[in-house]
Amino acid sequence: MTAVSGTQRLPQSVAVDAGFTAWAALIVLTLVCIVLQDSLPWVVTFPTAWQVPIAAAINVMSDGVVPVIQPLFRSISALLDVPMRGMQACLSWLPWPATMAIVVVLSLKSGGYRLALFSVIALGYMIIAGYWPQSMNTLGLVLLAVPIAVGLGFALGLLGYRFPRFRPGLLAFLDLMQTVPAFAYLIPLLLLFGFGPVVGLIASAIYATPPMVRNTMLGLDRVPSDITEAGLMSGCTRRQQFWHVEVPTALPQILVGFNQSTMAALSMVIVAAIIGGFEDIGWEVLSSMRKAEFGQSILSGLVIALLAILIDRLTLGFAKERPNGPTPIMAWMSWRRLAAIVVIALVAAAAQRFFLPDAWALPSTTLREQIGIVNVALTSVVRDYAGFFNGARNVVLYSLLLPLRLGIVGAATPALWGFAVTPPMIAVYVALWLAIAGLAMKAYGWQLAVATCMAGLLLFQGFAGFPWPALVLGIGLLAFRLAGIGLACFAMLGFGFILVSGLSAPLSQSMYLTLLAVILCLILGGSLGVWAAHSERVSKILRPICDGLQTVPQFVFLIPALMFFKVGEFTALIAIMLYAIVPPIRYVEHGLRNVRADVVEAVRQMGATPSQVLMHAKFPLALPVIMLGINQTIMAALSMLAIAALVGTRDLGQQVYIALGKADAGLGIVAGLSIAFLAILADRLTQAGARQAGSIESHWKS
């Protein structure tokens, strides 16, 4: 064993040197750029003369194409308008007791008594709060978007499964669809389909398709070979093999896809309210937020949250495999009984509408109208504690946000911090970071030292003032080291595209906001995850909170952030963090809990203290899982970035939002693609990192 590892270390140390040289060269290049920034400003700010009007070109093109193809899309839109209005009319015609009865029997079938009770409470709240018609309109859109997405997703998933040749293209397409922010493709949809609720429907159907595709492929891929072979040996024809063997075996996974699809559709239906209100719940939240009616926005936000949790549990209940079989009530509620109850409810509803049209009316006075006092109270609370909230905001703003954005030099002006940076201060700063880098080198090797140096430079210059050649080359180098030349080319081309489009300022805003949110989430969420991994009670408390945070549509996170901190970058940061904090908690806990017990026992037996066990055994072994958690955190932060544009940021998401307001397809597409590029790059980088961590672990295992 020792001989083997001895021989393997030799080529590794040679590789280390090559990597080190490249990184050292990069640091030197950055330094040179920083020193030269006064005489050669173009090394810091990408010159305007080099920009290419890509957005304008797209606009010219779309101006030419759209009028030609528009009639086709308008007719699709008109076609979809009919079932949509029908569905909404139907749901609003249905008296609420009938709707509730149908949802309750479905809950009994899917999850038993507890879910049924929850559905009564959730629907009851919607009535009492006075948002029943709006909720039903939203539900109607979801009920139409989901079948479209599920059918399309199943077909595409089948295509990817049957014809592996199509799969790389399909996967790339799915990546793009899932990472381009929703706002960005609302713009072309608006141009093609025209203004109106149908656009929201189409957008959510498109947005909800990818999870179904992925889960269909995953489920079919994972059918065990023993089962497919057993089917073949039973003499199945191709069609029998598919419908009798493969689909039923993959069904649990496909139902997970159905669940995710439904949640995506709901989330998008709510976001789509941004392009125009038509009496749905997303519009209620948005308009009350715009009017600063915090009471109403909390009431309606709660409706969204309850609706999301209800739909999630309901659909997940059908997907879940129960080792102990269904509970008695779930078994009793057979499909036949369920159908009978639904029919009875519908007949009773029709009878009631016909004979007693005034019975079962919705309550006329609801919480919504009584909320004025609450609004006043909330406003006064916010005003009374303004000192606290502003203080918290200012601390973070001045100590974290500004330095990271403007750099130490830019932020430390007399106006902000009360002093100016002098050369001796810079010398002290440099000495400090060099010392940290030296310590890092001694403790963990040159990689961390390089990272420290880069962090020091970044903090000094700030994202806005960081030399772009160093940034592009640095990320290219990182991609090359982690994943090879392909990803490096992708990274550099992508950054080139963004710079040439003239979006370098919003890009650096996006990167700094994401980076900050991710780091804070990792620190906070990671600590919570460690705590939860070591305490059953903490784990039990955190689990439903995480479930809730993950189920609720992103839009809702804006409400509390906006209420306490008003419009601004800090509010966006809080909203992003609320959404992105779940993955680090989950993955760190999961990773630490599932570390191989024998290794932990061995280390403990050697006399390691609990913190030594954590640092030297559990963390290194859990690293691949934690890397996946980091991946999920970054993806969550990037997807929230676009939504956070609503509360005031200056990043790429804001560009998309501006484009939406001006119906500027070119800018929307370019900025949307830029965000998608950032997300895909971050995804590939962290996955490559996770793979490397994983290969180290498997190296240890062997």
Next chain:
Amino acid sequence: MARPLGNFIVAHGPNVMTQERPIKIACRNVWKAYGRRPAFYFDSRGYKIDPDALADRLRAEGHLPAVVDASFEVATGEIFVIMGLSGSGKSTLVRCLSRLVEPSAGEILLDGRNLLKASPKELIELRRHDMGMVFQNFGLLPHLTVLENVAFPLKIQRKGQKEREERAREMIALVGLDGREKSFPNQLSGGQQQRVGIARSLAVGPALWFLDEPFSALDPLIRRQMQDEFLRLQKLLKKTIIFITHDIAEAFRLADRLAIMRAGKIVQIGRPVDIVLSPADDYVGQFTEDMPLLRVIKAGDLATAINGTTVDHDIEAGASIEELIPRIAGGAKAFGVVQADAPRRMIAAADVLEVLERDSRRQRS
């Protein structure tokens, strides 16, 4: 290896079991290679393939020869065991026989007809009526009950519900699972799940029965029970069986004849006794050196004509001679050997003791 006893057994016990029966399935020079373009290597018109050289060349050129030039014949009603370590190609070989895996070259003759020429339609018909297969991880459909799983091959053939359930109940009773018809696979133990797998594979009444490591996923004690169960079923049903295993004790216990595979190649084919007594090479020798002869050698292998000798106890030809030791210790001198469709023969206590003697010599060395 010493020869005398080997000669002795060959002289006394010609293979009564397999010689007269018709060949059910035969495998001639079957190859399966995985890689970029395996077909390229098997265009051998006018050449004679040197298997070892070709296998080496395939490996050198980035291909994986999973099955190398396999040839054997299995007689009707025979239990033919293919044994080898994991990665030796045994599972690929059995899948070539049912064309779950398409062989790269060679011929497979089922009742004298080349299976590789069968059209997809014919193949489906063959699988529906003539072949049954049992899988290592059972391959049960998780969404169907035991009854529906066993009836599944009949459902695929569009048999009526009543007919297929009747047949399925029969099969479930045969494997001793009565009363569990309504259970789902995940509610059963491993042994019970495999009983379902066996019942399903027998539901269409196939003449040819493939078992791919059927008992490898089970605990040792259950495995032993299932082997007994398997032998009981075979006595009843008399299928032609191809049984894959990596467990040498299982192989020797169940096999009428067995083939040992190594790196895709069949290194030896023979009755268990032939293989223990005259291993083809050191690999087989090392493999089999811990197998006790007393257990491997069957009464039928040592039996001679009865010639008027008085015998005081009868034993079945398929039983191992180990079972005779207690009676020999009790003073018995000769035993009768009975076998279906053959005259009664005898076995002398001295012959058994000679095997015992040789066994202990083997253990010492």
